[in-house]
Amino acid sequence: MSVTTGTDARALAAGFLDGSDLSALGLLVSPEYGGAARGYQEFGQVCRLIAASSPSRQALLTVHAMVCRAVQRWGNEQLRSAHLPQLATGQRIAAFALSEETAGSDIQNLSIACEPEADGWSLTGSKHWVTYGRAADVFLVFAGTERGAVALLVDSDTPGVQVEECPRTSGFAEAELGTIRFDGCRVPSSRQVGRTGSALAHVATDALLLGRLAVAFASLGLAQAGLRAATERAVARHPSGHALHERQLVRGLLADAAVAVHGAEDLCRRAADSMQDRGEWLIQDVLIAKLAASRAATLATSVAAQIAGAAGLLDGSPVDRMVRDARVYEVIEGNTQLLQDLVAGQVIARHRSGVDDD
Ligand SMILES: Cc1cc2nc3c(=O)[nH]c(=O)nc-3n(C[C@H](O)[C@H](O)[C@H](O)COP(=O)(O)OP(=O)(O)OC[C@H]3O[C@@H](n4cnc5c(N)ncnc54)[C@H](O)[C@@H]3O)c2cc1C
Incomplete structure (x- = not known):
């Protein structure tokens, strides 16, 4: 599995967040049209890093990348050359x-x-x-x-x-x-x-596949931020003379969140590799990553809010905003119940085709 987290992704995310460098918008676009043609792992890592700070801002990268993909993949040459260069550089959104x-x-x-x-x-x-x-x-x-x-x-x-x-x-x-x-x-x-006649079956479905991968990585970034906030609070807070992190039930909350976050991380990497290699089961891999990561975000942010106590309920506080943003990830790019239905369909198709899941 390729690992491409690094200073490059961090610099791209930082530039995108403060608006000084919008080149992340052209990460997946071909160089022929002014893009960087980078891989899905790197795209995913940039989504993850941006969403850890601002899920709202990351959402721009998701939808913009979906449109670029649609134009590049399904548009004719005239359409591609007329629109992709300005989209790839962020001159147009x-x-x-x-x-x-x-x-x-x-x-x-x-x-x-x-x-x-x-x-x-x-x-x-x-x-x-x-x-x-x-x-x-x-x-x-x-x-x-x-x-x-x-x-x-x-x-x-x-x-x-x-x-x-x-x-x-x-x-x-x-x-x-x-x-x-x-x-x-x-x-x-x-x-x-x-x-x-092909707009839903091809253009939308294919764009949504990329959107789901982006949201999976973004959910992972938010889940990691939630776990970080929960851990910081558990270490810093000492009600009745005992640090919160010494309480077994609090440790259970942290452990459950960590298991969800680490599982989501592996599934996101697998989905990105599958997209890169156009793997036979890439649809299933992306659906599972989005399902698991968005649920991990819900779990980790609600653990952070629980451990924050009353401070976690303050309207507009960082933890409160995390919880609200995590809710969105279970609704957009295929809600949780729809994805469960689709994943079950893939599992059955796999079984019927004789693939062994050992
Ligand atoms: C913050 C935000 C940003 C958005 N951005 C965009 C955007 O950029 N572009 C865009 O086109 N849309 C966007 N949307 C819309 C989003 O894609 C839809 O809200 C989403 O598809 C769900 O549709 P709905 O709200 O009509 O809910 P419904 O389709 O009515 O679903 C409501 C609930 O019913 C259940 N449900 C629905 N279908 C099924 C099923 N097949 N099986 C089992 N259960 C099911 C689920 O629990 C689901 O959450 C955005 C929404 C939000 C909240």
């Missing part, structure tokens, strides 16, 4: 607009209207919960048509597009969530990513 009011987990249920025009499409309807939707220059928008779903790259200043603030969520509070409304917005066919 991209957001991923799939969810609708009645289509969250159920992406087959898109209701936004997309009518054919002479040389393109006309969009009417709205997209909800778009991460960095209020900051993005361009959206990758998914819509159903009579011939199946399409994916369209739409600039935020296109006539007929209106960006509104979403109701504030308790987690990802700084992720600039937006509602994007389209009112007869005309999008030329040159802005279409992939073929008509």
